Every structure is written in structure tokens, then in C-alpha cells.
Amino acid sequence: MHKISIKKRMNNARVYLGLFISLVSVFPSLVFPVNADSLQQKNVLLLHADNPLLPANIMMDHNFNSILKLTNPRPVALYSEYLEMVRFRSEGIEKKTLDLLKEKYSTLKLDLIIVTDDQSWDYMIAHGKDVFPEAPIVFCGITAGIIDVNTLKPNVTGNFKRLDVKNNFENILHIQPNTKEIYVIVGTSEQDAFYEAFARNVAAEFEKNIKITFIKGLSIEDTQKKISNLPRSTAVFYIAMYKDGTGKTFNPRDALYLLNKAANVPIYAPSDTYLGYGMVGGNLLSFADFSRNAAEIALQVLNGKNPADIPAVVSPNKNYFDFKEMQRWGIHEKNLPQGSIIINKQPGPWELYRWQVISVISIGVSGFVLILFLIFQIRLKRKARAEVLEVNAELEKSNRMLEADIAERMRTEKSLAENESRLRTLLQTIPDLIWLKDVDGVYRFCNPMAERFFGARETDIVGKSDYDLVGRELADFFRMHDRKAIAAGKPTANEEWLTFADDGYRGLFDTIKTPMRNAEGKLIGILGIAHDITARKQAEEAHKKLEAQFRQAQKMEAVGRLAGGVAHDFNNMLSIIIGYAELALNSIDPSAPLHANIHEITKAAQRSADLTRQLLAFARKQTIAPKVLDLNDTIAGMLKMLRRLIGEDIDLLWKPGGNLWSVNMDPSQLDQILANLTVNARDAISGVGKITIETGNAEFEKDYCETHAGFIPGHYVLVAFSDDGCGMDKEILSQLFEPFFTTKPLAKGTGLGLSTVYGIVKQNHGFINVYSEPGKGTTFKFYLPRHESEQVLADETHPAGKVPTGTETVLLVEDEASLLELARILLEKLGYTVLAAGSPNLAIQLVMEYTGEIHLLMTDVVMPEMSGRDLRHRLDALLPNLKCLFMSGYTANAIAHHGVLDEGLHFLQKPFSRETLAAKLREALND
Known part of the structure; x- marks a missing residue:
């Protein structure tokens, strides 16, 4: 067995260091939670052309295993394949290997393939798309420009080595x-x-x-x-x-x-x-270096980086x-190239015994220093003896002076204790939070209000910091303002919301923090005082809301007065235009060119009349005839008409609520609301979209209404109208219900649609909310008061038929001469006998002079001498059975209370057509 060299020791040290770094890098993933995606196992294949016992393969396998498994927080399954193409290559073996790989990896999704040499690279070019069709590739092998890294782009990158x-x-x-x-x-x-x-x-x-x-x-x-x-x-x-x-x-x-x-x-x-x-x-080309580099590149790919974004690099040789x-x-070091690394070099005496030599020298120096220290201490001891005798004499003198000082100090301490007691009583009585911290943020004092905030006694608070008493986020906030006061060198104020720990009270406090300094000017702490300003702020906000509501009310009132002033005269003129146009139409052959021109005049006048009605609706001045309605039935009857408005590309979903309460309102107003909202939703949807109408019951209590402006406690019927169109930003929402405000192109909208909706809802004592964000659609929710009585629901069907006529005598009163003449002609053409009067006094005179029976009074409401209502009361004494039909472009509450007609009263809204006049007149006579 060979003796272990220094190089091998260094390699072992690198391995241990690598393991330590791996543990450190893995540690955060053990301490901090990771998401589910980071825990998903990644499958990596190492593809070698040679056998597993080849030293280069052993080294590369070790590096890939260490880096990919130990330094990566997500689990990695590492697979190795050794193709044995170097020593045993043949077509038969290659085919069998290909079949084996297909069978082994047919059901396993590979997240990465690491190719370690040129022959396995050639193998991937030839068969990779069949065996591993989608896996990205990191190449780690020898190249001199022979291997083209663009072959399999964009799924390939790598770290290349050169045989230099x-x-x-x-x-x-x-x-x-x-x-x-x-x-x-x-x-x-x-x-x-x-x-x-x-x-x-x-x-x-x-x-x-x-x-x-x-x-x-x-x-x-x-x-x-x-x-x-x-x-x-x-x-x-x-x-x-x-x-x-x-x-x-x-x-x-x-x-x-x-x-x-x-x-x-x-x-x-x-x-x-x-x-x-x-x-x-x-x-030398270093398999250790470039396999580590390749492993780092592989980590980037496994963590989601596109291989095409990672440039291929060439590892330098050393x-x-x-x-x-x-x-x-017999080769000398001086003959080696500069910067060469030498292994297996035996250390010299200094490298072998360096620490022993240093230890001996250190012991000698330490002994010498100790001897000097002992000599110094002996001299100090002798000097101290002499000084002790001198000090004793001074102490006797000091004792006498100290007794006098103690007596004076006791008197001073008593006075300070009394002052401290008074100060503590004062601080404990003040209803503000008061505390004192030292420069490190540790509490040194707090009063009872501060004890309430922390939910602890002063003895438990003193000695602790904010981080011991409250959450980290709030503690960071407190310390930030402490540092601001210290940096400013003077009292600083800020407002902050505080929640008391004892009873949960939450309020807004004005906090002043003052740096505290001693007599020498040194900073010793921070004094804090927090005063509850919740009630004051609430009063200020309420005042602002009242001001805004008052300004809005003034704006609405101004527009209402304008609408009312315009409506009367404008509707009179429209009545004349429509009436004479209809007379002309009836006298001209429908095939004549002039008939079509006059018909266009009639249509334009009707549109003008609709515009006037929208102004009156916004100003809540229109006259209505409310009926008890089941909104589910009413809205269901409108769906066919609403679908015609939106076209085929937009779905209309109807979701009626169960056991819906009744409401009392004019059905035509509900028609106006839904038609206007539907048109707006249609214009907000680009292409295909969806509109949803929902109903339901809602109840609001006093506590809820106090925090929501405009809400009144009670039972309401909710209608929610939603679309998935372009939505609106806050600036548009703030002007949404203002008359003539529109975001539509010129000539595409009047700006009265939503203001009409707002006016109708308010006229019926309801309220409306809008929820919208750009790109997320819009929802209108309007609430109408529940109707508590058990009236029979209104039948909203209107029988159709021909224009009704009659032979009765009608007293016609109108102060506008042109309109008086027009109405007379229309009535006579309908078969009635007409007594026309240009003023109320003239009408009274005609009644007194006329000897025949007068069946009905048809009078304008607003006239200079007296109102139409007063005229009727005057004529009741003369003609007790006289029936009455009021007509007006603007009622001014003359015959209606807040725009609602009295029971049994008949009213004709100007401008009117011949058919409307005939129907209303017949309705009044038959009542």
C-alpha cells in the first residue's frame, strides 16, 4: 500500500471542507421552510462512455454527487450509465445498450443529463432525441472545436476541457x-x-x-x-x-x-x-476542477435557468x-514553468517543527515577563506601606467631615423622596401613557396607562426592552422613532395606532419622544408621552365627511333647480313640436317624401323629451307612480329586452334570490336603471363577456350604518349588477354619478345614464355602491327599502289597442297659447267638445257662463294666476262631479309630495303624443 502523500492529505482536506460547506449551505433549508416546488425530486443522469473504475469517472462521480446532492436544498436522484464504448465498442453492443436505456428510462422523467466525454456526446447526438427527447444537457468533456455545442441547442450548455x-x-x-x-x-x-x-x-x-x-x-x-x-x-x-x-x-x-x-x-x-x-x-487538464464547474452549471439548470442562457466555458489547465x-x-524547481504546483514534496525542518520552536520561544519570553512583573509588584508593595500610614491620618479627618455630609444628605434625600412621591402621584394620575427608557431601549419607568398597554405590572416591564414585551414589527417601529428623537436632539412627534393588552382598546395616539440628558449634557435615555387623540380624529373625519356631503348636496340641488327650471318651458315647446308634427303626419300620405321628414322631427323631439326626463330623474324631480313589485318577476320580464341591448357576444346570467321581499317603486324607473346599467356594461366589454344580475334580501343594523356613509338601518332588497368589462380607476369612480360626466367618445354618450340611476335610487330612499378595478370588471349594488304592507302586487301588463276617442266636454286650461291651440285641435280630432281657456280666471268665467255639462278639467299645473291644483279646488264648489287631468313638464310638488302622485290623481307628463293624450284622457274619464 502506498504512503499517503501531502497532495492526498490536501485532497482529503478539500473533501472535508466541501462537506462542511455543503452542510452550511443545506442548514438554511433545514431551519427555514421551503415551498412545495423546491421539495420536488430532480432526476439527473450521468452518461459515461467508459467503465466505472476509470479514475476520471470516479472523481467526476464523487464531485457531482457531493455538489448536486449535498449543496442543493431540493432532493436529487443521481443515475449513472457507463456505455463501455472505449474498450468494447461494436454495433451489436451499441444497439443492446440503446434498447436497455430505452427500457430503463421510458417511465422516468429526467430533468438533466450530464455527458462526460466526447463519445457519450456522439451517442447523444445519434440517439439522444429518441431515448431522452426533452431533457436538457450539460456537457463535461474534452473538445478542440470538434464537438459543436450548437448541435442540440437550445437545451445544451457545458464546461469543456482541452487536451493541451x-x-x-x-x-x-x-x-x-x-x-x-x-x-x-x-x-x-x-x-x-x-x-x-x-x-x-x-x-x-x-x-x-x-x-x-x-x-x-x-x-x-x-x-x-x-x-x-x-x-x-x-x-x-x-x-x-x-x-x-x-x-x-x-x-x-x-x-x-x-x-x-x-x-x-x-x-x-x-x-x-x-x-x-x-x-x-x-x-494537466483537471477532471476535479471542470467536473465541479459542470456541477455548478447543472445546479443552475435544476433551479430553473434555461441552458441557452448559460454560456459554455472551457476550464483552464494547470x-x-x-x-x-x-x-x-534530477529536475530542479527553477526549471519548472512559473506558477507550477508541486505535489509529494517533503516538508523541511521549519515546516515540521515550526510550532514546537514557537512554543519554546513563547515559554521563555513569558518567564522573563513574569520575573519583571514580580519585581515590579515588590516595589509597589513597599511604596504602598508608606502610603497607608499617610492615608490613615487623612481618613480620620475625612470621617469627621463625612458625618456632617451624611446629616445633610439625609435631609436632602428626605426632600427628594417627598418630591419624587408627588411626581409619581402626578404621573400615575395623568391619563396619558408615560415611560422612560435608557439609551439601549430598556424601560426604567412607566405609569399605570403604560401598564394597561403592555398588560403587565411596572415591576415586570422595567428592565425589559420593546422586543421582550411586543411583537417584533411593533418593537422595530418604537425603536425607529426612539432613534429619530435621539438623532434630532429635540422632542419629536408622531401618530401611531396602539392596542391595549388589558381590554383590547385600540386608539390613535399622538406620541412625543424627548431625549433626556444629565447635568453634563450626556444622553441618558428617552422620555415618551402618548396622548389619545382617537376621539378628536374621529370628529375631524366626521366633519370632513359632512362637508363633502354638504358640497355634494349643494351640487345636486343646483342641478335639480336647473333641471326644474328648464323642464317646464322646454317640455311645453316639445309638446307643441310633437303635437303639430303628429297632426302633419296624419294629414300626409305615408308614401310622400315629406312624411318621412316629419317623422324624423317627431323622433328627434321624443329624444329631447327623454333627455329632459333623465335630468329630472337625476334631480329627483320626476313624477312617479309607485307600485308594489316583486323584483324577481319584474326583472325576469325585462330579460328579453336586455338581451337585445347587449347582443349575442355577451352572456346575461340571471340569479334571482329566494323569498325576496317586495318593494314599492315605479316599474318604469326599474326599467330605466337596468337599461342604463346594461348599456354601460355592454360598452365596457370588449368582445365576448358576461353580465350577471342577482337579487337578495339585506338587513343593515345601526352599528354598520354608522361606519358606512349614506346607509340607513333597516330591511332592503338588493339588486347586484356585475360585468367583466374593463373596470374603472379611483379617479373615474369619484365622478361616476355626476351629470354629463362620461368616458365615452364624443357623440357616444350623454353622461346622464348613471346620474339617472343615482337619482332614481335616491328618490326611492335607497342607496347604491360601486365596486370596480381596472381590468377586473364592475359591480353595482343598489338597495331599495322593503315594502312592509300586504298590498297586492302590481299587474304590469298593459292592454294594447287602437287610440280611444270620446264625445264628452273638456275644459282645457293652458297659459301657453301655442300649446293651448294644439291641445284643442288634438282633443277635437279625438271627438271631444273643447272649452279652451288661456288662464285660470278665464276658465272659471267659462264654467259660470256655460249651460251644458262639463265632464273633465284638463289643466296645466304651473300657471301665473294660480296653480292647477288650486283651480280644481275652486271649481269643486261649482262642479262637484268634475273629473280632472293635470298636465305639466315639471310638477314643483304642486300635485305630488316629493315627486309621488296622490292616490287617484291623474297626470299627463309633457311633452305628450296624440296616443298618450287619448289614453290618459280616457283613463281619467272612466275612473
């Missing part, structure tokens, strides 16, 4: 300058031929200056004879011998060992696996030399 024959030849000539001939020994296997090609390419460059002879094809015995009797001016360069000329196979290192025994000149070689087996050294062989051949 040129540097080795130059090293031989540098070390042995008298060399005239170099014998190159190489075997006859395919692998040997691969290496031979490198050497022959380089040999051509050197043959001008030196003779290079290749020894190939001989048996191992003949090769030994050949190199046993060479001239002293020669050297041997051994590449490899996997097989000699007789077909006998070898481990190349074993063949080197046999050749070295017979050689009479130095042998050089290109691989570090030959060190210690008979070669002097050379410019100059290694064996000291024993150098001594054998």
Missing part, C-alpha cells in the same frame, strides 16, 4: 532544454485515436525544431522495451492507452504505471489522474509536477 499538447511540448523543452526527440505513446482504441489526433496536429508545428516519434500499435511489453533504452536527450509524452497493439485493454493509469517502471527517461502526460503513477507532470519523479530524474 502544445503547452506540454513547450514545458518539456523548457524543463529539458537539451531534448532533441519526444516519443509520444498512444493506444489503439477509438478513444486513443481521438487523443492521437490532437497530438499529431500539434506535432506538425514542432517538427521543424525537434523530432517527434509516435509509438503506436505495439504490445505493452514491446513499448516497455522501446522506452527502456532511449538516449538521455529524449523525453516521453504519454497520452493514453486504453488498448495496446495486441487488443489487450487497460486502465490508462495502470498502463502508465507499467511503462514508468521500464522507462529510462522522464515521462510527461496531460491529465491530473496520472499524478502519482509515474509521470513527472505537465500542463501545471502540476510530482516532486518524487523530479528527484528521480
